Amino acid sequence: MNLRMVGFSFRTTPIEIREKLAFGPESLRIALERANSELLCETVLLSTCNRVEFYLAGEDVPLPGPKEIAGFLGRIHNVNPVDLENHIYFYDGPAAVRHLFRVTGSLDSMVLGEGQIAAQAKQALESAREGGSVGPMLNALFQHARVVARRIRTETGIAQGHVSVSSLAVDFVREVFDHFADKTVAVIGAGKMGELTLKHLAELKPKRILVTNRSPEKARAIAAGCGGQAVPFEQLDDLLVRSDIVLSTTGANEPIVDQARWQRVRSQRRKGTMVVIDIAVPRDFEPSLHDGETMCLYNIDDLQKVREARIAERRRHIGAAESLVENEVAAFGADWSRRRNGPVIARLTRDFEAKRKVVVEQLMQKIAGRVASEDRATIEGAFRLLQNQFLHGPISALAEETSRPATGQHTLLDALRKLFRIHD
Amino acid sequence: MERISLFCFAASYAVSLGLDGLAVWRGNPVFRSWPGAVSWLRGGAWLMAMAGLVAHSLYLWTWQPPLAWQFGGLLVLAWFLAVFAVYERSHPGRISWSMFLLPLVLGLVGVATLIGPPAPSDGRIPGLFSTGSLQFWNTLHGVLLLAASVVLSLAFIASLMFLIRARQLRYKLAPGRGLSLFTLEGLETMNKRLIAVAFPLLSIGMGLGAGLLFVHASKLDGLYDPRVLAAMGLWITFLVLFGLRYGARFRGSVMAWMTICAWIILVVCLLLPHTLPTVPRDASPSAGVLAP
Numbered sequence: 021m022n023l024r025m026v027g028f029s030f031r032t033t034p035i036e037i038r039e040k041l042a043f044g045p046e047s048l049r050i051a052l053e054r055a056n057s058e059l060l061c062e063t064v065l066l067s068t069c070n071r072v073e074f075y076l077a078g079e080d081v082p083l084p085g086p087k088e089i090a091g092f093l094g095r096i097h098n099v100n101p102v103d104l105e106n107h108i109y110f111y112d113g114p115a116a117v118r119h120l121f122r123v124t125g126s127l128d129s130m131v132l133g134e135g136q137i138a139a140q141a142k143q144a145l146e147s148a149r150e151g152g153s154v155g156p157m158l159n160a161l162f163q164h165a166r167v168v169a170r171r172i173r174t175e176t177g178i179a180q181g182h183v184s185v186s187s188l189a190v191d192f193v194r195e196v197f198d199h200f201a202d203k204t205v206a207v208i209g210a211g212k213m214g215e216l217t218l219k220h221l222a223e224l225k226p227k228r229i230l231v232t233n234r235s236p237e238k239a240r241a242i243a244a245g246c247g248g249q250a251v252p253f254e255q256l257d258d259l260l261v262r263s264d265i266v267l268s269t270t271g272a273n274e275p276i277v278d279q280a281r282w283q284r285v286r287s288q289r290r291k292g293t294m295v296v297i298d299i300a301v302p303r304d305f306e307p308s309l310h311d312g313e314t315m316c317l318y319n320i321d322d323l324q325k326v327r328e329a330r331i332a333e334r335r336r337h338i339g340a341a342e343s344l345v346e347n348e349v350a351a352f353g354a355d356w357s358r359r360r361n362g363p364v365i366a367r368l369t370r371d372f373e374a375k376r377k378v379v380v381e382q383l384m385q386k387i388a389g390r391v392a393s394e395d396r397a398t399i400e401g402a403f404r405l406l407q408n409q410f411l412h413g414p415i416s417a418l419a420e421e422t423s424r425p426a427t428g429q430h431t432l433l434d435a436l437r438k439l440f441r442i443h444d
Numbered sequence: 445m446e447r448i449s450l451f452c453f454a455a456s457y458a459v460s461l462g463l464d465g466l467a468v469w470r471g472n473p474v475f476r477s478w479p480g481a482v483s484w485l486r487g488g489a490w491l492m493a494m495a496g497l498v499a500h501s502l503y504l505w506t507w508q509p510p511l512a513w514q515f516g517g518l519l520v521l522a523w524f525l526a527v528f529a530v531y532e533r534s535h536p537g538r539i540s541w542s543m544f545l546l547p548l549v550l551g552l553v554g555v556a557t558l559i560g561p562p563a564p565s566d567g568r569i570p571g572l573f574s575t576g577s578l579q580f581w582n583t584l585h586g587v588l589l590l591a592a593s594v595v596l597s598l599a600f601i602a603s604l605m606f607l608i609r610a611r612q613l614r615y616k617l618a619p620g621r622g623l624s625l626f627t628l629e630g631l632e633t634m635n636k637r638l639i640a641v642a643f644p645l646l647s648i649g650m651g652l653g654a655g656l657l658f659v660h661a662s663k664l665d666g667l668y669d670p671r672v673l674a675a676m677g678l679w680i681t682f683l684v685l686f687g688l689r690y691g692a693r694f695r696g697s698v699m700a701w702m703t704i705c706a707w708i709i710l711v712v713c714l715l716l717p718h719t720l721p722t723v724p725r726d727a728s729p730s731a732g733v734l735a736p
Binding site: 180181188191192194195196197198199292293310311312313314316318322325326329330 | 609610611612613614615616618619620626627628629630632633695696697
């Protein structure tokens with residue numbers, strides 16, 4: 021199949037170059053327009069923060085190589101193409117198919133099993149459709165890639181569980197609480213690390229979010245950002261009495277909640293379990309407060325440990341995912357071969373069938389009455405066998421050629437069309 | 445149908461439990477090469493549990509063991525719990541109920557087997573429960589106590605799950621690992637609600653029993669019946685439990701342990717025989733020697 025992938029990814033290209041090559045929606049539209057006039061083949065451009073990849077295909081046309089793509093990108097982004105050439109990689113034919121399936125199945129992602137890449141590949145195809153740069157092969161390939169990505173996610177354990185620290189924090193909260201409409205979330209401090217976790221906690225739609233900080237301005241700013249309410253830091257005890265979930269991210273050098281303070285708070289609490297996500301370093305809550313019932317306390321180490329365990333668990337499923345990819349590469353090759361060569365093979369077979377019937381009919385008329393009906397069947401069978409053996413060579417050669425990249429303008433398919441006078 | 449034995453449905457429940465156990469064994473290497481295996485195992489487990497329940501129902505329908513016998517009480521209680529287990533099994537997120545209930549069902553059937561049905565010559569039931577003008581109240585008394593037993597058994601399972609969940613949280617087990625259970629909050633709420641339902645059932649059921657004893661004035665010595673005494677112990681335990689439930693804030697684990705204690709007393713009640721004066725059991729077509 022005449023397919024090529026040329027690209028740059030986090031595996032080969034440093035972030036300084038990747039950020040220069042990244043495409044926004046507008047630059048992507050312009051790039052696809054220019055690809056139509058400059059690259060002269062089907063083009064899908066997959067651009068994420070971790071990779072920029074060109075998928076190129078065409079029926080009987082030479083495809084641009086790494087140098088041409090480096091030049092094309094250099095012109096678009098005002099980058100010296102020579103700087104790009106050392107980082108570029110490319111795959112042809114089935115290897116390109118395999119690469120796309122691995123990419124969309126997130127086997128090639130920075131975070132194994134992450135789910136965004138499949139959506140990004142879908143978006144890349146949509147953009148290429150809008151830009152008019154996609155044709156039958158890339159359309160079929162990207163559609164197939166979506167199916168493969170879905171199969172990898174559902175049939176292997178590669179995407180099991182969350183692996184980001186903020187999502188894991190919410191997972192722990194969900195182990196304790198059933199519903200959140202009656203829950204109070206307290207945020208202590210204003211660390212940058214807590215922002216994403218707070219965003220995830222806010223998505224649970226708690227009854228209220230209370231924010232406290234030594235700096236009242238910071239507390240108000242955070243509260244405004246998450247639809248919460250600022251509380252003076254002096255009222256920390258009262259805040260803890262009222263809260264179900266606490267996110268603590270202060271920069272304090274000593275724990276701000278120790279045994280004595282917790283006992284004081286606990287005696288006033290009328291609520292059940294309190295879940296504390298303490299992602300401050302040094303820690304804000306004394307680790308000994310955790311008992312798994314009145315207080316469930318998770319610090320950054322706990323979250324990291326689970327994250328690493330989950331990634332290790334995902335890695336155990338790589339083998340199954342890779343073998344699924346191999347099967348799908350073969351399936352796509354066979355499918356594409358049928359789609360591309362099917363009409364020519366059908367026409368060839370039909371023409372030979374018609375000619376064989378005419379020749380056999382003429383022969384039968386000449387030898388009419390001189391052969392028994394069993395012999396007639398034998399003669400007809402021999403002609404059919406001859407036809408099959410004659411066609412076997414060209415059809416097999418066609419299938420073999422489909423699995424290799426095109427090398428020039430004249431393909432075996434063209435040759436067959438000319439040799440056997442097959443016209444559309 | 446008379447060929448259905450205790451072994452038939454106990455074996456079905458056991459196989460169902462075994463299949464569920466295999467399905468939750470996450471480290472099972474088969475699942476990596478055949479991800480659909482879990483669905484097949486769960487489907488098989490549901491079918492076996494259903495088959496067990498049908499056999500159990502047919503057994504009870506055929507032999508109709510009186511509730512007043514330990515044998516009958518245990519089997520009927522096991523049947524209700526099996527119904528709940530099969531119903532909960534149909535909901536993908538609630539399979540843990542079945543995982544906990546089926547061992548309990550198997551245990552109750554096992555104890556019933558050990559006690560065994562009374563011999564034909566002992567086919568008598570306490571006079572208090574004989575048919576007569578008070579048959580309705582007798583029946584209501586039995587039904588309420590049975591309902592309280594079912595609800596208390598469910599509360600017992602919820603308490604067990606609560607303690608296991610609290611342990612998982614204490615050791616900071618990664619979310620999704622280990623046995624899949626309800627949330628800590630969900631289990632505590634469940635336990636509280638079940639206690640709130642069980643206590644009135646038990647109280648009214650026991651009140652009726654006391655009333656019946658009073659009506660049968662000559663049978664007041666029934667107060668010294670071991671089962672009646674154990675039931676009074678159960679009611680007192682429940683009273684404390686009910687107080688905890690609505691009273692001051694107690695840790696969920698305290699409630700859970702109290703519920704477990706109450707359930708153990710319930711089992712003792714079910715195992716103790718009535719020593720009330722007996723009368724022959726009402727003749728019924730199926731009343732005879734029970735299948736082992």
